[in-house]
Amino acid sequence: MDGTMTNSWTIEDSKKLYRIQDWGTPYFSINDKGNIVVFPQGDSQVSLDLFDLVKSLEKRNIKPPLIIRFPEILSDRINRLNKCFETAIKRYGYQGTYQGVYPIKCNPHRHLVENVVQFGQPYNFGLEVGSKPELMIALAVLDNPKTYQKEDSKPLLICNGYKDQEYIETALLAQCLGKQSVIVIEQLSELSLALEISKRLEIFPVLGIRAKLNTKGCGHWENSTGERAKFGLTIPQIMEAINLLKKENRLSCLQLLHFHIGSQISSITTIKDAIREATQIYIQLVKLGASMGYLDVGGGLGVDYDGSKTNSPASKNYNMQNYANDIVAEVKEVCEGENIAMPVLISESGRSIASHQSILIFDVLSTSNCATINLKSPCQDDQLIVHDIWEIYQSISIDNYQESYHDAIQFKEEAISLFNLGHLSLLERAKIENIYWACCSNILEIIQHQNEIPEDLEDLEKSLSSVYHINLSIFQSAPDTWAIKQLFPILPIHRLNEKPTKKAILADLTCDSDGKIDHFIDFRKVKNFLELHSLETNDPDSTFSNSHSLNSLAKLPKYYIGMFLVGAYQEVMGNLHNLFGDTNLVHIIMTSNSYHIEQFIKGDTMIEVLQSLDYNAHELLEQIRLCSEKALQDKKITFAQLQLLRQNYEQSLSGYTYHAVD
Numbered sequence: 001m002d003g004t005m006t007n008s009w010t011i012e013d014s015k016k017l018y019r020i021q022d023w024g025t026p027y028f029s030i031n032d033k034g035n036i037v038v039f040p041q042g043d044s045q046v047s048l049d050l051f052d053l054v055k056s057l058e059k060r061n062i063k064p065p066l067i068i069r070f071p072e073i074l075s076d077r078i079n080r081l082n083k084c085f086e087t088a089i090k091r092y093g094y095q096g097t098y099q100g101v102y103p104i105k106c107n108p109h110r111h112l113v114e115n116v117v118q119f120g121q122p123y124n125f126g127l128e129v130g131s132k133p134e135l136m137i138a139l140a141v142l143d144n145p146k147t148y149q150k151e152d153s154k155p156l157l158i159c160n161g162y163k164d165q166e167y168i169e170t171a172l173l174a175q176c177l178g179k180q181s182v183i184v185i186e187q188l189s190e191l192s193l194a195l196e197i198s199k200r201l202e203i204f205p206v207l208g209i210r211a212k213l214n215t216k217g218c219g220h221w222e223n224s225t226g227e228r229a230k231f232g233l234t235i236p237q238i239m240e241a242i243n244l245l246k247k248e249n250r251l252s253c254l255q256l257l258h259f260h261i262g263s264q265i266s267s268i269t270t271i272k273d274a275i276r277e278a279t280q281i282y283i284q285l286v287k288l289g290a291s292m293g294y295l296d297v298g299g300g301l302g303v304d305y306d307g308s309k310t311n312s313p314a315s316k317n318y319n320m321q322n323y324a325n326d327i328v329a330e331v332k333e334v335c336e337g338e339n340i341a342m343p344v345l346i347s348e349s350g351r352s353i354a355s356h357q358s359i360l361i362f363d364v365l366s367t368s369n370c371a372t373i374n375l376k377s378p379c380q381d382d383q384l385i386v387h388d389i390w391e392i393y394q395s396i397s398i399d400n401y402q403e404s405y406h407d408a409i410q411f412k413e414e415a416i417s418l419f420n421l422g423h424l425s426l427l428e429r430a431k432i433e434n435i436y437w438a439c440c441s442n443i444l445e446i447i448q449h450q451n452e453i454p455e456d457l458e459d460l461e462k463s464l465s466s467v468y469h470i471n472l473s474i475f476q477s478a479p480d481t482w483a484i485k486q487l488f489p490i491l492p493i494h495r496l497n498e499k500p501t502k503k504a505i506l507a508d509l510t511c512d513s514d515g516k517i518d519h520f521i522d523f524r525k526v527k528n529f530l531e532l533h534s535l536e537t538n539d540p541d542s543t544f545s546n547s548h549s550l551n552s553l554a555k556l557p558k559y560y561i562g563m564f565l566v567g568a569y570q571e572v573m574g575n576l577h578n579l580f581g582d583t584n585l586v587h588i589i590m591t592s593n594s595y596h597i598e599q600f601i602k603g604d605t606m607i608e609v610l611q612s613l614d615y616n617a618h619e620l621l622e623q624i625r626l627c628s629e630k631a632l633q634d635k636k637i638t639f640a641q642l643q644l645l646r647q648n649y650e651q652s653l654s655g656y657t658y659h660a661v662d
């Protein structure tokens with residue numbers, strides 16, 4: 001790589017490469033030092049250098065892997081969502097209000113849910129629950145309505161999910177505590193149960209119905225709707241429900257229509273279609289005599305992970321204001337046409353509210369690649385095949401690179417066959433593979449300057465990419481990258497004024513070959529590698545270059561990578577694969593001239609992880625003590641060795657499950 005190119009790299013190049021303006025605005029950018037800068041309040045007034053923050057957290061012994069949360073971003077998201085609906089309601093002259101709810105399942109952490117309730121107060125923002133434990137949270141956390149002036153403007157408590165008797169009883173009793181709970185019927189049996197219980201408790205139930213729309217979602221959650229969907233009532237079932245309510249003289253209980261066509265809806269057309277169908281159902285329910293009053297459009301408001309503003313699965317072809325406009329305009333038009341009162345609009349936006357506030361920071365432990373080591377020309381004693389592939393290597397040119405590539409592959413494969421038959425020594429095989437990789441990197445060098453890469457050479461770049469071993473478990477911290485191949489923006493949080501000279505995939509700490517990330521955001525497509533900076537101290541491309549010889553044990557310069565927009569779903573879906581536990585977590589609040597660490601939630605220790613699987617620390621320690629005593633008696637261990645073993649064992653138990661690197 002030529003030096004002037006390296007020097008001419010600017011932060012503008014990094015902005016373009018990592019697309020940070022596209023997915024990060026208004027919260028993330030790059031500052032003049034080449035570090036990521038965070039604007040927690042969503043404007044350029046207040047900012048914070050993310051790299052400096054991570055360094056200063058490390059000095060407080062708060063080490064990566066680490067989740068950094070910015071409650072102010074959460075607050076800004078809630079404000080924005082409510083402002084968008086406010087604007088739309090004004091603009092279209094909608095005669096109704098908007099009263100959003102936050103779906104707890106999206107990120108149920110205590111401080112986050114408490115923050116949502118607090119930041120949502122000015123808007124009567126409520127909570128949505130989908131299970132009994134979530135209901136327990138909402139019941140306790142949703143603010144006491146004393147603080148709300150009007151009886152009719154309490155925050156809503158929307159109760160979704162499958163319900164048993166206890167769930168329904170609790171949801172009904174919540175009304176006695178002044179909560180505005182709505183029981184959304186997901187299946188017919190719940191309706192009879194709810195009617196029965198409400199009679200017994202003498203509490204008038206407020207009921208909703210979840211409809212299975214015909215409109216299909218798009219992307220991964222496409223099957224959240226339609227006849228085969230897991231949840232909701234089909235149209236015939238809705239009619240059945242109406243009949244039952246009529247029979248029980250309870251039609252006035254039915255006040256809400258709900259639908260949810262899946263998360264991360266990337267196309268605005270799908271949203272519009274769903275709203276139109278749902279509004280028609282709503283109107284029919286009014287005509288059939290139900291009280292109604294609420295239309296709940298569920299979740300689905302997307303996040304633009306790749307910043308392409310398109311309908312690709314990692315993006316969305318609309319913004320929050322378009323979303324609000326389309327819902328408001330659509331419902332208004334249909335209701336007006338039918339001369340029916342416009343309902344209170346509810347959305348259950350989780351992803352769009354919670355994603356931006358969390359950043360996952362991790363460090364790189366080592367790197368590896370298939371690069372040629374110490375290339376030497378063959379000697380006379382080497383077998384013919386070594387000379388053959390060497391000849392290929394020497395003759396690679398722009399005119400024959402494609403042919404050379406296939407020849408090199410052929411010789412390499414032949415060499416392996418010879419080796420397996422015992423006709424080639426390990427040393428010769430090493431020489432051949434070394435030359436093979438040298439061929440590959442020369443060919444790659446050539447095709448990188450071509451306008452078009454021949455199809456048969458497309459994988460070359462991938463096979464030559466480096467592996468960056470990261471201090472993280474994707475199963476714990478970013479499960480969706482594995483489970484549904486979700487894309488998140490990932491980039492170094494410093495050195496962004498330097499050219500990233502490596503193409504890499506990320507391999508995590510688990511012993512699972514799936515524990516890697518090899519798909520990254522790109523414009524409308526997916527990249528199989530991520531551009532990262534060189535960490536090799538003898539690499540001429542690296543600013544860290546010095547004259548040290550290549551030494552795999554040499555300490556790498558510290559290198560930090562951030563995964564962004566990870567606040568929704570990742571934490572709670574993470575698992576203990578290979579026993580990597582929760583990471584450290586901090587909440588950062590800006591102060592007038594700096595920042596304040598509002599919360600520090602220490603990551604799991606090994607004891608905590610082991611105990612969750614029913615191991616007992618004392619018993620483990622005792623077992624080690626007994627074994628080592630026996631070894632001592634048998635003279636298989638020295639006192640010094642025994643001491644080290646026990647000391648490490650004890651320290652590990654109370655330590656972090658990740659690598660503690662200094």
Ligand SMILES: *Cc1c(COP(=O)(O)O)cnc(C)c1O
Binds near residue numbers: 106130263351
């Ligand atoms: C998961 C879920 C949501 C949240 O969806 P997002 O796309 O994250 O906004 C809302 N409502 C229901 C019923 C859900 O199951």
